[in-house]
Amino acid sequence: MAQFTRGFGSRRRDADPDLPPGQYLTTDFPVLSAGPTPRIPLTEWSFSIRTETGETARWSWDEFTALPSEEVSTDIHCVTRWSKLGTSWRGVALDTLFEDVETSFDFVMAHSYGGYTTNVPLEDLLDGKAWVAYEFDGEPLDPEHGGPARLLVPHLYFWKSAKWVRGLVMQQHDDPGFWEQNGYHLRGDPWLEERYW
Amino acid sequence: MRTTGWLPARIAAVRPTTSHARVLTLDVAGWPGNDPGQHLDIRLTAEDGYQAERSYSIASSGPGERVELAVDTVPDGEVSPYLVQAAEVGDMLEVKGPLGAYFVWHETDTDPVQLIAGGSGIVPLLAMARAHDRSASTAPFRLLYSVRTPGDALYRDEILGLSQRSLDLTWAYTREAPEGWAEPVGRLTADRVAAATWPPSQRPLTFICGPTRFVEAAADAMVAAGHDPARVRTERFGG
Numbered sequence: 001m002a003q004f005t006r007g008f009g010s011r012r013r014d015a016d017p018d019l020p021p022g023q024y025l026t027t028d029f030p031v032l033s034a035g036p037t038p039r040i041p042l043t044e045w046s047f048s049i050r051t052e053t054g055e056t057a058r059w060s061w062d063e064f065t066a067l068p069s070e071e072v073s074t075d076i077h078c079v080t081r082w083s084k085l086g087t088s089w090r091g092v093a094l095d096t097l098f099e100d101v102e103t104s105f106d107f108v109m110a111h112s113y114g115g116y117t118t119n120v121p122l123e124d125l126l127d128g129k130a131w132v133a134y135e136f137d138g139e140p141l142d143p144e145h146g147g148p149a150r151l152l153v154p155h156l157y158f159w160k161s162a163k164w165v166r167g168l169v170m171q172q173h174d175d176p177g178f179w180e181q182n183g184y185h186l187r188g189d190p191w192l193e194e195r196y197w
Numbered sequence: 198m199r200t201t202g203w204l205p206a207r208i209a210a211v212r213p214t215t216s217h218a219r220v221l222t223l224d225v226a227g228w229p230g231n232d233p234g235q236h237l238d239i240r241l242t243a244e245d246g247y248q249a250e251r252s253y254s255i256a257s258s259g260p261g262e263r264v265e266l267a268v269d270t271v272p273d274g275e276v277s278p279y280l281v282q283a284a285e286v287g288d289m290l291e292v293k294g295p296l297g298a299y300f301v302w303h304e305t306d307t308d309p310v311q312l313i314a315g316g317s318g319i320v321p322l323l324a325m326a327r328a329h330d331r332s333a334s335t336a337p338f339r340l341l342y343s344v345r346t347p348g349d350a351l352y353r354d355e356i357l358g359l360s361q362r363s364l365d366l367t368w369a370y371t372r373e374a375p376e377g378w379a380e381p382v383g384r385l386t387a388d389r390v391a392a393a394t395w396p397p398s399q400r401p402l403t404f405i406c407g408p409t410r411f412v413e414a415a416a417d418a419m420v421a422a423g424h425d426p427a428r429v430r431t432e433r434f435g436g
């Protein structure tokens with residue numbers, strides 16, 4: 001049984017059934033990352049997927065933005081407890097990016113400009129669950145929110161939605177990425193409160 | 198450093214550190230100790246079972262079952278006004294931690310350290326400066342602390358004390374400076390950050406903490422000055 005805290009509770013926030021446990025609603029868009037914001041010129045940007053054979057599918061910015069894209073409206077949940085409901089994005093579904101990728105590995109390490117990494121099981125990226133997003137609210141994605149493009153895996157805590165994503169590398173095992181080595185849960189389901197080790 | 202479940206914590210001492218911020222000392226049976234810079238989660242439970250959780254940096258470090266926090270009031274907030282105004286010695290809450298293995302300083306690291314704090318962002322950086330002060334570390338430590346007015350600085354007297362011994366200190370005031378203050382008053386600019394921090398040639402490890410906007414601006418300024426982004430670590434308190 002939890003410990004009661006004398007006198008607490010007078011300014012409580014209303015519970016919202018759309019919010020996972022322990023989250024509160026925010027209407028602005030907080031920025032959280034481990035370091036400074038990288039700024040990548042579109043002429044230098046590329047996105048790649050590398051498999052166990054070393055084969056690499058790669059897209060330049062023009063090639064990438066010419067792929068079929070989708071509009072995504074979704075809730076997002078940060079492990080630091082803010083949630084934002086009904087955010088709008090445009091991006092390319094991971095299903096589209098993986099169409100011609102042959103792999104027998106079940107796990108993905110996402111790599112970002114600036115050196116960030118995060119691990120995700122492949123099944124959390126396919127079947128309409130994840131995108132590489134390059135627009136937010138109808139505008140090009142701001143660098144501080146991960147622009148030119150970021151991973152968007154809204155059903156997991158937002159640290160999985162790697163900002164400034166530059167590529168995915170298939171891996172045999174679910175090896176931990178950056179935050180996962182530094183105290184955060186290997187998978188990060190907000191509804192199960194998978195916050196920490 | 199594996200996270201435990203929720204541990205009951207008893208408030209052992211409270212003292213004001215500014216007119217709107219308070220230092221809270223907690224007794225936590227079973228606390229495993231923590232590194233300087235880590236944080237914990239607290240959970241408050243109302244009589245009817247309603248709960249709220251928030252993260253707070255830990256001002257203390259090392260072994261022992263006492264943990265020090267410092268909380269600044271967010272005026273329309275839910276948890277911080279309770280902790281700063283209502284909580285008393287003897288009251289109970291719960292904590293989980295320590296959390297985070299990245300925004301930490303290890304006393305075996307001999308590289309110069311640059312600390313940059315905005316407002317309550319001083320808390321994890323003070324933990325580092327304290328650990329450095331009481332260790333045999335020869336790493337040079339420097340702090341740039343931005344506050345609205347002199348009265349808004351958390352731990353002001355202690356920081357002044359550290360600056361007599363082991364810490365190279367620069368204040369930045371955004372609204373109001375002490376009388377006769379020669380520096381400009383206002384938000385930090387890239388030039389002022391560059392002037393008050395180690396040059397890139399020293400290859401410092403930089404820790405920046407505070408409200409999101411502040412952290413973003415200070416980190417950008419360090420990168421613009423030529424620091425390796427991989428050596429600039431940030432922790433954002435939101436807001």
Ligand SMILES: Cc1cc2nc3c(=O)[nH]c(=O)nc-3n(C[C@H](O)[C@H](O)[C@H](O)COP(=O)(O)OP(=O)(O)OC[C@H]3O[C@@H](n4cnc5c(N)ncnc54)[C@H](O)[C@@H]3O)c2cc1C
Binds near residue numbers: 024236433
């Ligand atoms: C790693 C980490 C370490 C931290 N360390 C410290 C520390 O050492 N010291 C410290 O003082 N703080 C620290 N913080 C910040 C702290 O966790 C809290 O965010 C802060 O105390 C405010 O909490 P609160 O409950 O008072 O405010 P909240 O109730 O969470 O409100 C915060 C803001 O959000 C708005 N808001 C929230 N919910 C709603 C809602 N439902 N409707 C409308 N508006 C809403 C409020 O108006 C307010 O402006 C840290 C944060 C992190 C992530």
